[in-house]
Amino acid sequence: MKPTRLPCADERVVLARRGALDPRAWQDFATHLTECVDCRIAWRLNADFDVSAASRPGDERLIARGVKRALAPTARRQRMALRIAVAASAVLVAVGAASAAIVLGSRVLTAAHEGETRPEPRTHPVRHAQAGRTTEPAPPAPAPAPAPAQTPTMPAPAPAQTPTMPAPLPAPRPRSKLAWAKSYGDQAPDVTASDATAPRAAAPGLAPPPHLMTPAALFAESLSDRQQGRVEDAIAGFRALTRQFPDAAEAKVALVSLGDLLLGAGRAADALTAYEGYLARAPAETLVPESLWGKVRALELLGRTREAEATRREIARRFPDFPYARPGVGAGGSSP
Amino acid sequence: VLKLLRGRSQRAESEAESGAESGARRMPRVHDDLMGLLAGCRRGDARALATLLSALGPPMLQMIRRVMGGADPDVEDVFQEAMLSVTRALPSFRGECSTRHFGCRIATLTALKARRRRAGIPEVLASGLDDDRCEGLDAPDWALSSCRRRVVRQLLDELPAEQAETMTLHYLAGLTVEEVASAVRVPVETVRSRLRLAKAALRERVALDPSMSEVLEDKL
Numbered sequence: 138m139k140p141t142r143l144p145c146a147d148e149r150v151v152l153a154r155r156g157a158l159d160p161r162a163w164q165d166f167a168t169h170l171t172e173c174v175d176c177r178i179a180w181r182l183n184a185d186f187d188v189s190a191a192s193r194p195g196d197e198r199l200i201a202r203g204v205k206r207a208l209a210p211t212a213r214r215q216r217m218a219l220r221i222a223v224a225a226s227a228v229l230v231a232v233g234a235a236s237a238a239i240v241l242g243s244r245v246l247t248a249a250h251e252g253e254t255r256p257e258p259r260t261h262p263v264r265h266a267q268a269g270r271t272t273e274p275a276p277p278a279p280a281p282a283p284a285p286a287q288t289p290t291m292p293a294p295a296p297a298q299t300p301t302m303p304a305p306l307p308a309p310r311p312r313s314k315l316a317w318a319k320s321y322g323d324q325a326p327d328v329t330a331s332d333a334t335a336p337r338a339a340a341p342g343l344a345p346p347p348h349l350m351t352p353a354a355l356f357a358e359s360l361s362d363r364q365q366g367r368v369e370d371a372i373a374g375f376r377a378l379t380r381q382f383p384d385a386a387e388a389k390v391a392l393v394s395l396g397d398l399l400l401g402a403g404r405a406a407d408a409l410t411a412y413e414g415y416l417a418r419a420p421a422e423t424l425v426p427e428s429l430w431g432k433v434r435a436l437e438l439l440g441r442t443r444e445a446e447a448t449r450r451e452i453a454r455r456f457p458d459f460p461y462a463r464p465g466v467g468a469g470g471s472s473p
Numbered sequence: 474v475l476k477l478l479r480g481r482s483q484r485a486e487s488e489a490e491s492g493a494e495s496g497a498r499r500m501p502r503v504h505d506d507l508m509g510l511l512a513g514c515r516r517g518d519a520r521a522l523a524t525l526l527s528a529l530g531p532p533m534l535q536m537i538r539r540v541m542g543g544a545d546p547d548v549e550d551v552f553q554e555a556m557l558s559v560t561r562a563l564p565s566f567r568g569e570c571s572t573r574h575f576g577c578r579i580a581t582l583t584a585l586k587a588r589r590r591r592a593g594i595p596e597v598l599a600s601g602l603d604d605d606r607c608e609g610l611d612a613p614d615w616a617l618s619s620c621r622r623r624v625v626r627q628l629l630d631e632l633p634a635e636q637a638e639t640m641t642l643h644y645l646a647g648l649t650v651e652e653v654a655s656a657v658r659v660p661v662e663t664v665r666s667r668l669r670l671a672k673a674a675l676r677e678r679v680a681l682d683p684s685m686s687e688v689l690e691d692k693l
Contacts, residue, residue, distance in 0.1 A: 148649040148650065148651075150647075151647055151648070151649045154647050155647075175672065178644075178672065178675075179643070179644055181621070182621065182625060182644040182645065183644065183645070183647050184618075185618045185621050185622050185625075186539045186622060186625075186644075186645045186646075188543070188618060189538050189539050189542060189543040189622060190535035190536070190538050190539045190543070191538075191543065192531070192535075193543070196531070196534060199534065199549055199552065200527065200530035200531065200534060200552075201527075202549070202553065203526075203530060203534075203549075203552050203553045203555075203556040204523060204526040204527050204530060204556060206553045206556060206557065207526055207553070207556035207557050207559070207560045208519070208522065208523055208526070208560070
């Protein structure tokens with residue numbers, strides 16, 4: 138069939154349906170419909186399908202449902218985005234908490250491990266002497282349960298084992314003396330304290346290495362360390378000796394050696410405590426002049442010149458033959 | 474959708490700044506009372522989107538009923554599908570035609586697609602009385618009108634999609650050729666060509682069925 142050409146380009150059918158024609162134009166349009174098949178078909182079909190498109194009861198609800206359905210994905214997406222944001226925040230918080238717990242746990246473990254191996258930091262003696270401090274600050278606590286600070290006033294007995302401090306396990310292999318002494322010294326009572334005269338029992342559960350089970354062996358080991366320049370090992374060994382075997386003769390001598398080492402390390406307060414501990418526990422033994430002389434030097438380093446001068450006079454009075462008691466000998470010398 | 478609308482609005486503004494005159498030549502200015510709501514949608518206003526959809530609802534529902542039949546049970550489903558399609562297509566709408574014609578075109582396409590989806594399924598009312606009785610028509614006229622609608626709808630199922638869409642918008646919805654061209658985004662001559670082909674197909678179909686000749690030749 139040959140295609141029919143649309144002769145009516147002015148869209149009079151549409152204008153008539155929309156009521157845009159005046160009465161005269163209507164008459165012309167009616168005449169045109171009788172002549173133009175295309176416009177007649179369009180007019181008739183438009184009228185036919187207008188019947189189908191007529192509004193019906195309930196259309197408002199139908200349209201409202203359609204709008205709600207169309208908007209639902211947007212609202213659902215917003216709710217989903219909110220849920221995702223909340224879930225992401227919760228995950229981030231959980232991850233952060235877990236990371237913090239891991240870091241904290243690793244620090245605790247590291248600190249506990251370092252507590253066994255790290256030496257005590259040295260303190261500048263002159264600085265404390267110039268500041269006129271009466272107490273020497275405790276070293277930075279490497280472990281959750283640091284060793285109690287030693288003060289000249291000789292505090293009460295050290296606290297019992299701290300719960301956070303891991304108990305030493307039975308060593309499958311011999312531990313170093315310094316590690317054992319440090320771990321022991323952190324928990325055992327300090328015999329250099331004011332009540333050091335009272336005999337103490339060794340701390341339970343802390344056994345020295347097998348080769349250091351006797352005071353003589355421990356003293357010899359510490360003395361060897363001192364002679365070979367391992368000052369910290371020697372200090373730890375002497376300190377462990379005084380705490381583990383407080384009643385042994387080596388422990389009393391160790392107090393003087395400990396005082397000398399501490400004084401050389403600039404820890405005047407600790408050295409003074411050690412000297413006074415020896416003087417309290419062995420007031421009539423052979424190392425009293427050396428202890429008094431060490432006390433003089435410690436007091437001068439601490440800036441307590443009056444006490445130092447009184448101690449010096451005591452040396453001159455009690456031990457006139459003691460070479461450092463002669464006038465003109467300063468505190469720079471060491472004990473014989 | 475609102476994000477896409479906002480992005481589309483920004484791009485449209487930048488394009489308007491770069492070549493306002495050329496854009497004006499490309500897009501014929503159409504009076505549209507829904508443009509304000511459309512601008513609100515592009516700003517991300519959810520209320521404007523709801524109001525716009527409510528305004529587009531009646532003409533879209535009418536369009537679907539024209540294509541599907543007023544008594545078709547799938548009208549509501551197709552309408553909801555069309556509303557969803559409009560919501561998704563709004564970001565791509567650049568104002569080439571009025572917003573109502575844009576909605577009518579989407580409703581037409583959705584309804585035609587729905588009809589083709591259920592191809593092979595018998596018509597809801599095989600007797601041809603597919604719509605409620607119109608008070609202005611007597612029984613014979615109503616029967617003829619219903620028969621014509623059925624013939625045209627069957628033809629819409631068989632025509633190429635472009636011709637079916639153009640025929641629906643022009644003969645069923647009453648859009649002018651220019652309005653159809655704007656809505657479909659094709660030149661006017663293309664619309665005329667499609668209409669010509671569709672009408673030829675209609676005549677051919679009527680010629681093949683002698684019982685239908687009376688319906689068209691006597692009454693049209």
